[in-house]
Amino acid sequence: MKEKIRCAVIGVGRLGYWHAENLATRIKGAELVTIASSRKESAEKVARELGVKKWTNNPQEIFEDPSIDAVVIVTPTKTHAELIIQAARSKKHIFVDKPLTETLEEAEMVIQEINKNNVFCQVGFMRRFDPAYAEAKRRIENGDIGQPIYFKGLSRDPGSPPEDYIKTSGGIFLDLCIHEYDIARFLMGDEVKSVKAFGDVLIHPFMNKYQDVDQSMTFMTFKNGASCDIEGSRNSSFGYDIRGEVIGTEGTIQIGSLQHHDIKILTSKGSAYDNVPNFPIKFKESFLNELSHFIECLQKNERPQVSEIDGKIALEIAEAATKSFKTKETVVLN
Numbered sequence: 001m002k003e004k005i006r007c008a009v010i011g012v013g014r015l016g017y018w019h020a021e022n023l024a025t026r027i028k029g030a031e032l033v034t035i036a037s038s039r040k041e042s043a044e045k046v047a048r049e050l051g052v053k054k055w056t057n058n059p060q061e062i063f064e065d066p067s068i069d070a071v072v073i074v075t076p077t078k079t080h081a082e083l084i085i086q087a088a089r090s091k092k093h094i095f096v097d098k099p100l101t102e103t104l105e106e107a108e109m110v111i112q113e114i115n116k117n118n119v120f121c122q123v124g125f126m127r128r129f130d131p132a133y134a135e136a137k138r139r140i141e142n143g144d145i146g147q148p149i150y151f152k153g154l155s156r157d158p159g160s161p162p163e164d165y166i167k168t169s170g171g172i173f174l175d176l177c178i179h180e181y182d183i184a185r186f187l188m189g190d191e192v193k194s195v196k197a198f199g200d201v202l203i204h205p206f207m208n209k210y211q212d213v214d215q216s217m218t219f220m221t222f223k224n225g226a227s228c229d230i231e232g233s234r235n236s237s238f239g240y241d242i243r244g245e246v247i248g249t250e251g252t253i254q255i256g257s258l259q260h261h262d263i264k265i266l267t268s269k270g271s272a273y274d275n276v277p278n279f280p281i282k283f284k285e286s287f288l289n290e291l292s293h294f295i296e297c298l299q300k301n302e303r304p305q306v307s308e309i310d311g312k313i314a315l316e317i318a319e320a321a322t323k324s325f326k327t328k329e330t331v332v333l334n
Contacts, residue, residue, distance in 0.1 A: 002069075005093075005298045008034035008062040009072045010083060012046045015097060015287075016074035022288050023072070024050040029295045034062055059083060063090035070298060072291070073097065077170060081106035084121070088113040095294045097124040099178055100311030102170065104319060107312040114308050122294045122304035123311035125182040127242075129289035136246060136253045137187055145248030148188050151228035152245045153180040156236035160204045160214055171212045173197060173321035177232040180244075181218075181317040182310065184230065187246050190222040191313070196330045197321040203235050211326070218321050 007030050009020040016037075023032040034054040037043035043055035062068055063086050070093040073083050081101045087094050088110070100123050101107045114121050127133050140148055155176055160166065169175040185191065199213030207214055214234035221227045233241075243256040290306075297304045320331040 001299045003029075003299075004031045005029055005295050006031050006033050006067055006069045007072060007295075008032075008036060008065075008068050008070075009074065010036040010059050010062065011074035012037045012042055013074065016072075017046060018287055019072050019074055019095075019291055020046060020050055020052075022291050023295075024052060026288055027292050027295050029299050030291075033068060034065070036062055059086070063087060063092065068092060070095065070294075076168060077102050077174075078168065081110055084110040085113045088117040088119050088121075091117055091119060093119050093294075093298050094121040095124065095291065096121065096311075098182075098311065099123075099170070099174060099315050099318065100308060101315065104312065104316055107308075107315055111308050111312060120297060120304055121308040121311075122290070122297070123306050123308065123314075124290060125179060125306050125310070125314070126283050126286040126290045127179055127183045128186055128306055129293060130283060130286040131289075132255050133183060133187070133244070136244075136255045139253055140187060140189070140246060140248070144251065145246065145253055146250030148246050148248050149226045150247040151184050151188055151226070152247075153184060153228065153230040154233075154241055154243045155180050155231065156233040156241035158236050158238075158240050160207070160234040163206050166207060166212055167210050169212070170318075171210070171322055172199065172214070172216050172232050172234070173218065173325065174315075174318040176234075177216065177218055177230055177321065178314050178318045180230040180232070181220075181321075182306075182314040183244065184220065184228050185310075185313065187244070188222055188226055188228070190224045190226060192220050192317050192333055193223045194221045194330050194332045195219070195317060195320040195324050197324040199232075199325050213325075216325070220317070 007023050009016055023030045032052050035043045035047040035052050036056050036059050040057035047055035071087045073096040080096055084094055197218045199216035201207050201213050202215050204214045216232040218230040246253045294304055320333055324331045
């Protein structure tokens with residue numbers, strides 16, 4: 001087992017910074033050696049804050065460095081394919097934030113390069129590493145609720161990202177709901193057969209320009225006959241609301257809560273609790289767990305739990321949902 005995995009982070013926006021911080025300060029099996037950003041001053045700032053000796057605005061320097069074992073890619077989706085291919089050809093293992101790529105054609109290309117160059121790839125679907133979802137999966141596999149027959153998922157953001165983000169996000173089904181598509185496959189233990197998606201703009205009219213919506217619903221069937229519904233929303237003014245439920249033949253598992261701290265305040269005016277304000281707080285532990293899993297897999301020379309194949313399948317579902325929304329028809333997956 002390799003003692004330390006030497007890593008580089010490409011992209012130091014909000015999520016990139018968290019990954020860099022976890023690698024530099026919290027994951028014992030990792031050594032963060034280089035920070036890369038399109039703006040060199042941003043890379044330098046983060047590197048100095050985290051005590052990293054090297055920074056650059058040219059990812060090629062990372063790919064040409066033989067001492068680097070793995071790259072963590074946290075850049076805009078449209079750049080994923082090129083960076084993954086370069087990393088694979090440079091024999092670097094890859095952690096990439098979701099989605100794997102922008103299109104299925106690109107996904108096929110990167111999978112070929114990953115296989116050809118015998119490197120590992122993990123896609124950042126952090127919900128699989130959330131303690132509540134992981135425990136739900138364990139209980140389902142243990143048979144605690146019998147055979148899973150229905151999944152209900154909620155992804156409600158407390159507001160819309162800015163217009164500059166929305167115009168290149170790929171739409172709500174690719175950007176937001178793809179997390180639910182992956183966790184539905186994970187919990188139900190089966191592949192999706194068909195997709196029917198709906199959506200509308202209720203609060204953020206600028207989204208009409210990009211054929212996007214701020215409120216959506218996706219209905220899916222699985223090959224074994226099970227089904228599910230998934231709500232995706234940018235309109236949760238009351239807080240960050242991520243929940244799920246798996247209904248089985250012998251019971252049900254409810255996952256997650258809108259409640260932040262496990263306390264309730266009772267007064268003469270009534271009762272109250274504080275809501276989860278944002279996803280960094282909700283999934284802080286999950287982000288650490290997923291990257292720890294990636295490093296541990298590399299140390300043991302094992303394939304990560306969430307591979308490029310899972311990334312491609314989730315992307316296929318998201319593309320089907322987008323197509324269904326635009327055509328108003330049910331889309332059957334291959």
